[in-house]
Amino acid sequence: QSVLTQPPSASGTPGQRVTISCSGSSSNIGSNAVNWYQQLPGAAPKLLIYSNNQRPSGVPDRFSGSKSGTSASLAISGLQSEDEADYYCAAWDDSLNGGVFGGGTKLTVL
């Protein structure tokens, strides 16, 4: 059971906008920044969003992140077939004094 809660799956058609939620608590998302990682099939994870809503260079602006209270969201607009991947949220947990991940959301582009 992951400390951060994500839906196991999400889907959309090309061009659509999809959102993936990440729910936590006051000790993690409520008091620390949220980061998102994308894991393409058979590959290592890659940083997608850091510090709630910042994109590393090279990440398209179709990807955006937000945080409110103890929840966060990743939005993908203009969905493309190459966005089909697993997406993980992560944050520091002050009670555990360690990093925590969500269980991951498998995004399918129909």
Add this chain to the structure above:
Amino acid sequence: EVQLVESGGGLVQPGGSLRLSCSASGFTFSSYAMHWVRQAPGKGLEYVSAISSNGGSTYYADSVKGRFIISRDNSKNTLYFQMSSLRAEDTAVYYCVKVPFVNYGSGSYYDYWGQGTLVTVSS
């Protein structure tokens, strides 16, 4: 170009030991904290261990505390993970991960990942 290359994975019997290495290049290794993150087959990511840039601070998840030791040799640009008393539940791909700060903790995120090395614990 930042590169993190793990090695040392393989098949080991329960109760056995293994040492993973991560060779870093393309950045000033001694200036950044490093982590190990693992992923069991078909499962999600698990934060396992971390070490500060100078090796003075370390962190272990409860699942590996007392059995695994993280260390680094900044003169060789290499991160290590000594794994002992291995269990079946330690079977996973182990990723070497870089943090863009001198220490781990609140605010940390992983800006570069290695390709991973598979550790299989089985008799």
